[in-house]
Amino acid sequence: MLDVCLLGTGGTMPLKNRWLSSALFRYNGSCILMDCGEGTQIALKSAAFTFKPIDVICITHFHADHISGLPGMLLSMGNEGRTAPVLIIGPKGTRKVVSSLRIIAPGLPFEVEIAEIENNEETYYFDGYTITAFKVRHAVDCYGYRIDIARAGKFDVEKAKLNNVPLKAWGMLQKEDEVEVDGKKYTSNMVLGNPRKGISVVFSTDTRPCELLKNNCSNADLLILEGMYGSDEKDSKAREAMHMTFSEAATIAADSGASRLWLTHFSPSMPNPEDFEAEARAIFEHTEIGYDSKCDTLRFIDD
Amino acid sequence: MLDVCLLGTGGTMPLKNRWLSSALFRYNGSCILMDCGEGTQIALKSAAFTFKPIDVICITHFHADHISGLPGMLLSMGNEGRTAPVLIIGPKGTRKVVSSLRIIAPGLPFEVEIAEIENNEETYYFDGYTITAFKVRHAVDCYGYRIDIARAGKFDVEKAKLNNVPLKAWGMLQKEDEVEVDGKKYTSNMVLGNPRKGISVVFSTDTRPCELLKNNCSNADLLILEGMYGSDEKDSKAREAMHMTFSEAATIAADSGASRLWLTHFSPSMPNPEDFEAEARAIFEHTEIGYDSKCDTLRFIDD
Numbered sequence: 001m002l003d004v005c006l007l008g009t010g011g012t013m014p015l016k017n018r019w020l021s022s023a024l025f026r027y028n029g030s031c032i033l034m035d036c037g038e039g040t041q042i043a044l045k046s047a048a049f050t051f052k053p054i055d056v057i058c059i060t061h062f063h064a065d066h067i068s069g070l071p072g073m074l075l076s077m078g079n080e081g082r083t084a085p086v087l088i089i090g091p092k093g094t095r096k097v098v099s100s101l102r103i104i105a106p107g108l109p110f111e112v113e114i115a116e117i118e119n120n121e122e123t124y125y126f127d128g129y130t131i132t133a134f135k136v137r138h139a140v141d142c143y144g145y146r147i148d149i150a151r152a153g154k155f156d157v158e159k160a161k162l163n164n165v166p167l168k169a170w171g172m173l174q175k176e177d178e179v180e181v182d183g184k185k186y187t188s189n190m191v192l193g194n195p196r197k198g199i200s201v202v203f204s205t206d207t208r209p210c211e212l213l214k215n216n217c218s219n220a221d222l223l224i225l226e227g228m229y230g231s232d233e234k235d236s237k238a239r240e241a242m243h244m245t246f247s248e249a250a251t252i253a254a255d256s257g258a259s260r261l262w263l264t265h266f267s268p269s270m271p272n273p274e275d276f277e278a279e280a281r282a283i284f285e286h287t288e289i290g291y292d293s294k295c296d297t298l299r300f301i302d303d
Numbered sequence: 304m305l306d307v308c309l310l311g312t313g314g315t316m317p318l319k320n321r322w323l324s325s326a327l328f329r330y331n332g333s334c335i336l337m338d339c340g341e342g343t344q345i346a347l348k349s350a351a352f353t354f355k356p357i358d359v360i361c362i363t364h365f366h367a368d369h370i371s372g373l374p375g376m377l378l379s380m381g382n383e384g385r386t387a388p389v390l391i392i393g394p395k396g397t398r399k400v401v402s403s404l405r406i407i408a409p410g411l412p413f414e415v416e417i418a419e420i421e422n423n424e425e426t427y428y429f430d431g432y433t434i435t436a437f438k439v440r441h442a443v444d445c446y447g448y449r450i451d452i453a454r455a456g457k458f459d460v461e462k463a464k465l466n467n468v469p470l471k472a473w474g475m476l477q478k479e480d481e482v483e484v485d486g487k488k489y490t491s492n493m494v495l496g497n498p499r500k501g502i503s504v505v506f507s508t509d510t511r512p513c514e515l516l517k518n519n520c521s522n523a524d525l526l527i528l529e530g531m532y533g534s535d536e537k538d539s540k541a542r543e544a545m546h547m548t549f550s551e552a553a554t555i556a557a558d559s560g561a562s563r564l565w566l567t568h569f570s571p572s573m574p575n576p577e578d579f580e581a582e583a584r585a586i587f588e589h590t591e592i593g594y595d596s597k598c599d600t601l602r603f604i605d606d
Contacts, residue, residue: 013379014342016349038375039317039342046319064407068375071367072341076316100406103399104367 002027002149002199004222005295007043009273011205011228011243011265012065019043019292020065021205021265023224024054027149030127032056033073034145034203040069041076047293051077056126058133059090060205061142062097070098071105078108085111089124089133091141092116117143120212134216136207138242144204146216151300153193163190199298202258205265208239209248217256221298224290225249227263230276243267246276250283264290305330305452305502307525308598310346312576314508314531314546314568315368322346322595323368324508324568326527327357330452333430335359336376337448337506343372344379350596354380359429361436362393363508364445365400373401374408381411388414392427392436394444395419420446423515437519439510441545447507449519454603456496466493502601505561508568511542512551520559524601527593528552530566533579546570549579553586567593 003026008019020037024044031053033040044051054077060066077086088098095114102112115124120135130148135141155174165173165186172179173188180186202217205226217223228243229235238245246263253261261284266273273289280287288294306329311322323340327347334356336343347354357380363369380389391401398417405415418427423438433451438444458477468476468489475482476491483489505520508529520526531546532538541548549566556564564587569576576592583590591597 013375013382014345016345038372039345042317042319042342062407064374064378067407068371069341072316072371075367079316097406100403103403104365104370 001297001299002147002201003295003297004201004224005047005049006224006262006264006290006292007040007047008037008292009264009266009290009294010065010268011226012268014039014065015268018266018268020069021226023203023264024049025129025147025201026053028128029053030055030129032058032126032129032131032147034058035060035066035205036069036073037065038068041073043292044073047295050080052080052082054082054086055084056087056089056124056129056131058131058143058145058203059088059094060144061091061138061140062093063140063206066206067097067101071101074102074108074112075105078110082110085113087113087115087126089115089117089131089145091143092118093141132216134212136204136213137210138206138208142206144202144207144213144216146200146202146220149199151196151198152188153195155191156193159193160191165190197301199300201298206243208242209244209252214252214256217252217258219257221259222296223249223253223256223258223261224264225252225261226265227273227280228265228267230266230270230273230279232279246273246280246287247283250280250287253284253287260286260288262288262290262294266290304600304602305450305504306598306600307504307527308350308352309527309565309567309593309595310343310350311340311595312567312569312593312597313368313571314529315571317342317368318571321569321571323372324529326506326567327352328432328450328504329356331431332356333358333432335361335429335432335434335450337361338363338369338508339372339376340368341371344376346595347376350598353383355383355385357385357389358387359390359392359427359432359434361434361446361448361506362391362397363447363506364394364441364443365396366443366509369509370400370404374404377405377411377415378408381413385413388416390416390418390427390429392418392420392434392448394446395421396444435519437515439507439516440513441509441511445509447505447510447516447519449503449505449523452502454499454501455491456498458494459496462496463494468493500604502603504601509546511545512547512555517555517559520555520561523559523561524563525599526552526556526559526561526564527567528555528564529568530576530583531568531570533569533573533576533582535582549576549583549590550586553583553590556587556590563589563591565591565593565597569593
């Protein structure tokens with residue numbers, strides 16, 4: 001199962017009742033943080049998470065509302081006793097931006113590793129997570145992220161016997177791809193059935209609708225997409241500012257075969273995004289308006 | 304009169320119920336901001352101030368909790384329509400730190416001017432404010448700030464007549480030092496009595512007690528001093544971390560002839576600073592425990 005939490009749902013600037021857009025994912029004790037604007041560390045604490053388990057920080061782009069909280073977050077992770085390396089994934093230039101911001105967070109008790117996204121689409125594997133960064137359409141280089149949690153097939157006793165896998169390898173092969181017993185190698189596909197459906201979530205803000213976004217939303221269990229503007233009347237404003245309306249995000253959800261949509265990254269000029277919920281639901285029924293600390297646990301289907 | 308507001312009262316890291324230590328001063332429509340940690344822009348809005356009138360930002364030192372909110376603050380000032388230059392005063396290295404942080408706030412609709420403090424004590428004059436930066440004792444280069452608002456003498460009709468100042472110059476000479484009427488120059492000291500008592504406030508956090516701090520606290524109307532630790536039992540911790548206990552701050556206040564003391568910059572490990580109020584008041588009766596959005600207006604004495 002994958003825990004998902006919207007830490008903040010605001011765009012442009014933090015408000016006293018709305019943190020900047022950010023999300024946290026937790027799987028098997030390892031957390032991925034998506035974006036880190038000013039105040040994200042407080043939002044994370046408010047949502048009852050801790051800093052130390054954050055292994056990966058994905059940055060969509062370098063506008064301040066998506067990264068200004070990074071130095072404070074890194075310092076707080078250190079204060080909480082983290083010593084294991086942290087991986088920061090972001091657009092080209094991430095190394096320079098992180099290094100510049102760290103002028104006020106120079107000494108950390110852990111390594112900061114940087115992965116700059118080189119291509120329009122790039123995949124990273126981390127501790128059970130498959131993270132796909134994909135380029136979206138904004139005023140500056142910007143990426144969305146798809147997280148996939150794969151799920152192995154069910155243990156198949158008949159198959160294990162048929163392949164002469166010794167009993168003491170059965171348990172190990174449900175955790176590891178390959179084990180050696182009495183000098184002989186066995187692989188997990190000798191005891192497991194076909195892979196089962198995993199869990200897929202997409203996080204994408206600060207973009208116009210575009211092909212790579214649509215492709216990556218395909219059949220996801222949950223889409224977390226920006227809805228900077230609620231009303232369709234803001235359509236031209238959305239085009240100009242390179243953002244989306246609720247309707248545009250809902251259309252992507254409807255076309256993608258996704259199960260659910262959470263809207264986020266609301267304009268400061270929109271105090272009540274719920275006012276526009278019905279319009280979005282008319283396009284995609286399973287639309288939900290995001291709010292700070294909105295959390296859910298996505299479970300494997302037959303759990 | 305001078306408006307004073309503690310925007311935040313926390314040290315080290317922002318908490319969900321306590322913003323990072325920062326203060327705002329407003330005189331004649333011009334604001335000075337002291338320190339700008341993560342979330343200060345939200346604290347400022349919560350205290351019902353606006354961004355645009357901030358003319359000067361004084362930075363005590365470069366620990367993240369005192370400056371991490373700067374890029375967001377500058378962007379929000381720009382979003383609010385500021386075009387007049389902003390002066391940032393801080394320790395040596397301020398130019399480099401501000402420039403590094405501005406990697407995420409590159410385009411602003413106003414100039415950012417930097418004044419790096421060269422000496423142990425340095426005075427700046429700005430729009431009725433006299434700002435004195437003085438070096439304090441912390442783990443890194445750190446400065447406290449004293450703000451003085453001078454007050455001219457009362458208009459003296461007899462003196463004006465005695466000096467043959469024409470009637471139409473009387474009003475002008477209460478606003479300007481020198482005016483010319485019918486080809487002849489007149490100065491304000493020809494119509495005004497002796498200067499009257501002004502208003503003085505000191506803001507100093509992240510320091511041990513030291514001479515320059517004590518000197519600058521002399522006869523101030525209000526001291527805003529750090530009290531990282533409430534209990535005297537934290538005395539050795541305070542020495543080690545280069546901070547002060549409530550008792551140490553109160554002792555400075557008692558010895559300086561100051562009128563009032565507001566304590567701020569509380570350790571995250573101290574959820575209720577009020578628990579230690581009595582101890583501080585036993586040393587200096589006019590001690591008040593700071594809290595976020597604590598505001599007051601300091602008036603000229605005979606107002």
